[in-house]
Amino acid sequence: MIKPEQKSALKNELGGFMFENEALAPKTALKTGGPAAVFLQPRTLTELELALKNLTRLGLEFMILGGGSNLLIADGGIQDRVVISLDQGFQDYKIIGSDNDSVMIQAGSAVRLAALVQLSLTGGYSGWENLAGIPGTLGGALAMNAGAYGVTIYDYLSRVSLWRGTELLCLARAELNPVYRNGGLKDNDIVIKAWFHLPRTDAGKVAEKIAEINHKRRQRLPAGRNAGSVFKNPAGDYAARLLDKAGCKGLTCGGAQVAAQHANVIVAEKGAHSQDIKELMVKMQERVRQRFGVVLEPEIRIY
Numbered sequence: 001m002i003k004p005e006q007k008s009a010l011k012n013e014l015g016g017f018m019f020e021n022e023a024l025a026p027k028t029a030l031k032t033g034g035p036a037a038v039f040l041q042p043r044t045l046t047e048l049e050l051a052l053k054n055l056t057r058l059g060l061e062f063m064i065l066g067g068g069s070n071l072l073i074a075d076g077g078i079q080d081r082v083v084i085s086l087d088q089g090f091q092d093y094k095i096i097g098s099d100n101d102s103v104m105i106q107a108g109s110a111v112r113l114a115a116l117v118q119l120s121l122t123g124g125y126s127g128w129e130n131l132a133g134i135p136g137t138l139g140g141a142l143a144m145n146a147g148a149y150g151v152t153i154y155d156y157l158s159r160v161s162l163w164r165g166t167e168l169l170c171l172a173r174a175e176l177n178p179v180y181r182n183g184g185l186k187d188n189d190i191v192i193k194a195w196f197h198l199p200r201t202d203a204g205k206v207a208e209k210i211a212e213i214n215h216k217r218r219q220r221l222p223a224g225r226n227a228g229s230v231f232k233n234p235a236g237d238y239a240a241r242l243l244d245k246a247g248c249k250g251l252t253c254g255g256a257q258v259a260a261q262h263a264n265v266i267v268a269e270k271g272a273h274s275q276d277i278k279e280l281m282v283k284m285q286e287r288v289r290q291r292f293g294v295v296l297e298p299e300i301r302i303y
C-alpha cells in the first residue's frame, strides 16, 4: 500500500506527470481491473530518471505498463506499487542506416509493434511479417519475447538500451537470453530503445506475407476483449490442443468465457471482473491437469 505521505512526496517532485487513481482497465486489452493508486507518465528520459530516483528514495516498487495487451490487473487495482507508462518521448522510430541489402531501424519502447510492421511493409524490409497483428508496444514485445509463426521480436534485434537500477545500459543481442515468451529481462529493467537490422526485399512480397498472416490470425482469434493466448505452450505440445481436448471451449466464469474458436483464449464480456478471468484460468488448468497431468503456465502477466 502506498502511504499518503509517499504520494504527497511524489506529487511535489513529479506533479507534472503524476496521476492518482488512474483507471487501468481502459488501457488493457481485457478491459478489466481496478485503478493505479499512483500512475506516472514520464515524457522524457530525464523525467523517467527523476521518477526512478524518487521511487528509490521513498522505497517504492514499480511496474511498467506497455500497451496492456498481455496483462490481467487485479480488480482492486494496483495499490502496492507505482505504475509507470512510457508514452510520448518514447515513440520515435526511424531508419538510421541503410545500404543496398539492409536497413538499421531505431525505435523507442512505446512504439506500437504494428507501426514497425507497417514501416517494414512500406519500405520492403523482410523479417517482421509474421509479427503482423500482435498488439502492444515494442517494450512489451521485448519483455514478453513476443512472436508468432516461428518468428520472434528478438530475431532481428541488434541491440537494446534499457534502464537497469541506476544506469542506462546498451546491450547487444548476444548479451540477452530470451526464452519462449519471456525476454529474460531482469525485474525492473525498463526498455528504452531498440535497434534492428532488417534485410531489404521486394515490398510486394512483404505485403503478400502480411496479408496471409492477417488472414490466418482472423480465422484463429475470436472477436471481443481478449489478451491472446492465456497459457504458454508446454514443451512439445500446444496449450490450445490440450485445453480443447479437456473440454474447455465455451467454459464460463462470471463474465469470462473460453472462446469457441480457440481454447487458449478467454473473452471478457463487458462488465466482467478480473476475478472471473482468474477463476476461469484455474478451472482450465485443473481440467488439463486432471486429463493430461500437465500444469499449464500462464502467459498473461497477472498483477
Ligand SMILES: Cc1cc2nc3c(=O)[nH]c(=O)nc-3n(C[C@H](O)[C@H](O)[C@H](O)COP(=O)(O)OP(=O)(O)OC[C@H]3O[C@@H](n4cnc5c(N)ncnc54)[C@H](O)[C@@H]3O)c2cc1C
Binding pocket: 029, 063, 064, 065, 066, 067, 068, 069, 070, 071, 086, 109, 133, 134, 135, 136, 137, 138, 139, 140, 141, 142, 143, 144, 145, 146, 147, 148, 185, 189, 190, 191, 192, 221, 226, 227, 228, 229, 301
Ligand atoms: C488479440 C491478441 C493477440 C495476441 N497475439 C500474440 C501473439 O501472436 N504472439 C505473442 O507473443 N503475443 C500475443 N499477444 C500478447 C501481447 O500482444 C504481447 O505479449 C505483447 O508483446 C505485449 O506488449 P504490451 O506493450 O501490450 O505489454 P503489456 O501487456 O503492457 O505488458 C506485458 C509485460 O511487459 C512489460 N513491459 C511493457 N513495456 C515494458 C518496457 N518498456 N520495459 C520493460 N518491461 C515492459 C510489462 O511490465 C509486463 O510485464 C496477443 C495479445 C492480444 C490481445
